[in-house]
Amino acid sequence: MRSKVTVLIRLKEGILDPQGKAIEESLPALGYGGVESVKVGKVIEMIAEGADAAEIESRVRAMCDALLANPVIEDYEVELTAAREGG
């Protein structure tokens, strides 16, 4: 089967997020108050092939550990969306 896979990669709790901090400090200057705890992460989308959903998910998790995320400072979530049979 082929499936669309969405991977959300975020900094772990407690890791400094300078990009989020910069956004948080810029927003009030642009007139947008009332915003806090801004965190910036990555979203990686792909079409992946595998025997079944469980196999695709475990392969994408291995890809995260090997290349997509930095497991020391980042957490990731893998979600299979819009599974497509055949292909």
Next chain:
Amino acid sequence: MRSKVTVLIRLKEGILDPQGKAIEESLPALGYGGVESVKVGKVIEMIAEGADAAEIESRVRAMCDALLANPVIEDYEVELTAAREGG
């Protein structure tokens, strides 16, 4: 009300995604074949305050146009998750 807001920012269809391309070309070398159409985007999470969900969403969309996204080459999705009353 206060709400957690998740913003997904992706390159528009047809815009070259060199980061996605680099991942797509690196994966087979690491033993992960069967992956295509890799796209890399950003996820921005925040806690935002506003009168109601509609007002929060429209303010966050304005923030996207003003600072968070580049509307010329990027599309964004705004999603309110885990609305919290009070605060």
